[in-house]
Amino acid sequence: xxxxxxxxxxxxxxxxxxxxxxxxxxxxxxxxxxxxxxxxxxxxxxxxxxxxxxxxxxxxxxxxxxxxxxxxxxxxxxxxxxxxxxxxxxxxxxxxxxxxxxxxxxxxxxxxxxxxxxxxxxxxxxxxxxxxxxxxxxxxxxxxxxxxxxxxxxxxxxxxxxxxxxxxxxxxxxxxxxxxxxxxxxxxxxxxxxxxxxxxxxxxxxxxxxxxxxxxxxxxxxxxxxxxxxxxxxxxxxxxxxxxxxxxxxxxxxxxxxxxxxxxxx
Numbered sequence: 372x373x374x375x376x377x378x379x380x381x382x383x384x385x386x387x388x389x390x391x392x393x394x395x396x397x398x399x400x401x402x403x404x405x406x407x408x409x410x411x412x413x414x415x416x417x418x419x420x421x422x423x424x425x426x427x428x429x430x431x432x433x434x435x436x437x438x439x440x441x442x443x444x445x446x447x448x449x450x451x452x453x454x455x456x457x458x459x460x461x462x463x464x465x466x467x468x469x470x471x472x473x474x475x476x477x478x479x480x481x482x483x484x485x486x487x488x489x490x491x492x493x494x495x496x497x498x499x500x501x502x503x504x505x506x507x508x509x510x511x512x513x514x515x516x517x518x519x520x521x522x523x524x525x526x527x528x529x530x531x532x533x534x535x536x537x538x539x540x541x542x543x544x545x546x547x548x549x550x551x552x553x554x555x556x557x558x559x560x561x562x563x564x565x566x567x568x569x570x571x572x573x574x575x576x577x578x579x580x581x582x583x584x585x586x587x588x589x590x591x592x593x594x595x596x597x598x599x600x601x602x603x604x605x606x607x608x609x610x611x612x613x614x615x616x617x618x619x620x621x622x623x624x625x626x627x628x629x630x631x632x633x634x635x636x637x
Contacts, residue, residue: 381591551590
């Protein structure tokens with residue numbers, strides 16, 4: 372098990388840059404979020420670090436996650452670039468360090484022992500993976516000495532990833548959901564609109580409540596402005612079994628992030 376359970380919900384920062392990123396993360400922490408997700412690929416670790424420095428929330432109360440760029444997954448590059456990420460974030464350690472994509476420089480026999488070494492050095496408290504299939508998770512479990520705390524994947528009502536969620540439940544791997552509101556596509560869906568109307572809520576809030584109802588799933592919506600608080604308020608929304616069943620029927624295997632090199636395309 373992880374030293375620290377992955378807090379619900381997370382705050383995503385993909386696509387956030389500069390002052391806007393700093394402002395949004397600081398606002399999220401003020402609203403109550405205690406899990407912030409960034410990555411080397413996002414080129415915003417310094418902006419996230421500025422928000423942590425600015426916030427009144429103590430560092431030890433924030434679950435901070437970042438991810439190693441696919442081009443940095445050779446053994447020595449994992450070590451070097453993790454240290455660089457810590458410098459940009461202005462912290463001594465992160466709470467979760469992910470392999471971002473099992474592509475490019477990813478070599479399980481080289482990359483995964485480096486992740487263990489980073490954890491042994493105290494630069495991360497926990498190790499995770501992202502965009503892994505069940506097969507890659509099984510392989511990683513065989514090689515890693517560290518527990519796999521999380522697998523971060525695209526997950527929303529139109530791509531429900533039941534096999535990965537079930538695997539996570541069976542192996543104590545939290546499924547962290549990126550694109551949790553399908554890049555806003557949940558708005559306008561008739562089923563989600565109908566359920567939202569019944570709760571005086573928005574389709575986005577209904578979608579986040581659906582994520583919260585799935586055991587072992589933690590969504591990381593990104594937001595700016597009033598949407599930061601609006602998304603967080605979904606924690607107070609409870610859906611009926613019938614409503615959850617209706618949402619389950621929306622699954623159509625629709626990927627919004629689908630690079631040719633992804634493991635599921637090999």
